[in-house]
Amino acid sequence: MPRYRMLIDSNKCYNCGACIVGCQQRNSVPYGYRRNWVRVDADPDYGFGKGFQPGGCMQCDAPLCVEACPTQATWKGDDGVVLIDVQRCIGCGACIAACPYDARYRHPERGTVDKCDYCASSRHLGIAPACVQLCPAQVRTFGDASDPSSEVAQIAAQQTLTYVESPQSPTKPSLAFVGATTVTNWPRAAALPSPIAAMRVVATGVRYLGALSLFGVIAMFFKQILIPSDDKSGAEIHTPASGKGEKP
Amino acid sequence: MTMIRRHNQSAICMHWFNALCWLFLLGSGFALLAGEMQPIGAWWSELWVGIFGEAGLLVAHIAIGSLWAGIYALYTPLFLRRDVLPFLREIFAVSLRCDLIWCIRKAFWLVMGASGMRKIGMQTQLPAQGFYNAGQKFVAIAAIICSISLVVTGLLLAFSVMQQGLEALVRWALLLHLCCAGLMAILLPVHIYMAACAPGERPALISMLTGFVPEDFAKHHNPLWHASLVEKAGEHNRH
Numbered sequence: 062m063p064r065y066r067m068l069i070d071s072n073k074c075y076n077c078g079a080c081i082v083g084c085q086q087r088n089s090v091p092y093g094y095r096r097n098w099v100r101v102d103a104d105p106d107y108g109f110g111k112g113f114q115p116g117g118c119m120q121c122d123a124p125l126c127v128e129a130c131p132t133q134a135t136w137k138g139d140d141g142v143v144l145i146d147v148q149r150c151i152g153c154g155a156c157i158a159a160c161p162y163d164a165r166y167r168h169p170e171r172g173t174v175d176k177c178d179y180c181a182s183s184r185h186l187g188i189a190p191a192c193v194q195l196c197p198a199q200v201r202t203f204g205d206a207s208d209p210s211s212e213v214a215q216i217a218a219q220q221t222l223t224y225v226e227s228p229q230s231p232t233k234p235s236l237a238f239v240g241a242t243t244v245t246n247w248p249r250a251a252a253l254p255s256p257i258a259a260m261r262v263v264a265t266g267v268r269y270l271g272a273l274s275l276f277g278v279i280a281m282f283f284k285q286i287l288i289p290s291d292d293k294s295g296a297e298i299h300t301p302a303s304g305k306g307e308k309p
Numbered sequence: 310m311t312m313i314r315r316h317n318q319s320a321i322c323m324h325w326f327n328a329l330c331w332l333f334l335l336g337s338g339f340a341l342l343a344g345e346m347q348p349i350g351a352w353w354s355e356l357w358v359g360i361f362g363e364a365g366l367l368v369a370h371i372a373i374g375s376l377w378a379g380i381y382a383l384y385t386p387l388f389l390r391r392d393v394l395p396f397l398r399e400i401f402a403v404s405l406r407c408d409l410i411w412c413i414r415k416a417f418w419l420v421m422g423a424s425g426m427r428k429i430g431m432q433t434q435l436p437a438q439g440f441y442n443a444g445q446k447f448v449a450i451a452a453i454i455c456s457i458s459l460v461v462t463g464l465l466l467a468f469s470v471m472q473q474g475l476e477a478l479v480r481w482a483l484l485l486h487l488c489c490a491g492l493m494a495i496l497l498p499v500h501i502y503m504a505a506c507a508p509g510e511r512p513a514l515i516s517m518l519t520g521f522v523p524e525d526f527a528k529h530h531n532p533l534w535h536a537s538l539v540e541k542a543g544e545h546n547r548h
Contacts, residue, residue, distance in 0.1 A: 127344075128344060128345075130343055130344075131342055131343060131346045131483055132341055132342065132343060132367075133341070133342075133343035133344075133354065146363060146364070148363070148364035148367065149341075149363060149364065149367055150470075151466055151469070151470060151479060151483070152469065152470045152475075152476065152479060153476055153479040153480045153483060154476035154477075154479075154480070155480060157476075167473070167476065169473055171470070172469070172470035172471055172472065172473070173470060254477070254480050256480040256481045256483065256484040257346070257480055257483075257484075259484050260342075260346045260483065260484050260487055261345040261346055263484065263487050263488055263491055264342070264345060264346045264347060264348040264487065264491070265345075265348075266491065267348040267487075267491035267494055267495065268348045268349070270495045271348065271491070271494050271495050271498075274495045274496070274498045274499055275498045277498075277499075278498045278499060278501070278502035278506070281419055281420070281502060281507075282502065282506050284419075284420070285419070285506075285507070285508050288422070289422070289508060290418055290419055290420075290421070290422035290423065290508060
């Protein structure tokens, strides 16, 4: 099983936007939305006083979006890519709030969540993601990190990598930057919407109370077989109807 | 042995249809949830996904849920006067003090028996019950409230995908959907035990198949209902 990974040399980027447009075209991303980005930050160390940092879903190894999804619609695949099953997604947006990188959006036509999946629709044909293919400066390197002969594995072995990660919400991103990059502290703290957080508490309550109820009645079933509650007079005693309720 | 009609055919059919739908929807619904939001465990999801497939499970859940809600939407107005209103009248005839006493004493009776209750100084006599006993009434009230909530939130969850800006509402709907399903999952084992396995309840279970209970059983378990039948029969004879 390949282990896909993307490395970005942001020092080569001059913000032409080809990666963004190429991604939008290949993945039919609706107008006004995008799966990837180029951050522009003031940085005197770079030309024009600005530093460019291309990005996208970080395909985290500890993805908070997966933890936040209540319906198993998103998961980390064995190939290292965080995927979305649009047939299971109910568009609740919990994963959008949980992503510290804001790498997800709700598709306005489908109503389900969308994000970078390394162009899964064309990847099985052996075609690299659109952002990798179309970048004129070869900023992005993509490949199977489990294959030591791949370019991505060799760069990872030979170069210093920088990870952009939220200090409040660490997610172990697999996407890394080659050498130094501009700003690294921009990811926000992940937010778990209160109803989704409450669902965890409710599910725990249902688990234990449900087990108590189920095993309680099973225990009662066997208790009644072994030690019946019926006394000599028969079953339990009811107040006669004339009493119209509780007998004083 | 004189037999009395307790349930008519339509009510019996709806009861078993309801039971099958509840079991399927609870099982498949819990299987659709993920991680810490899944009350049973990952094995439960794997079991159901193995049967229906990833996408098929959600489709099956929505399809059976829609069928359940649709049949009830037809049944309620068609059988309003014959089944629905009398049922509602009976289950909401709650006398809180008496009904709570019935539930507590019945539970103690099951656990300790009448002799055990006497030993700790508890009264063994249960308050007289009507057509439904207190336990049945509480479960039925919970089932009605939860069913309405589940249908409303279920429809919202199934069809909100087409609408923008409903994300927050969807999340609250999902929480309410889980709360209602969870409450019923806790109550259902008790209901099944009390109806099918508890000592002395076999005639009540059989009546959910045949529609009839022995008169002695009704007199003993549902004395207020039996008294009202006797009273009605007396009035009928006088006229």
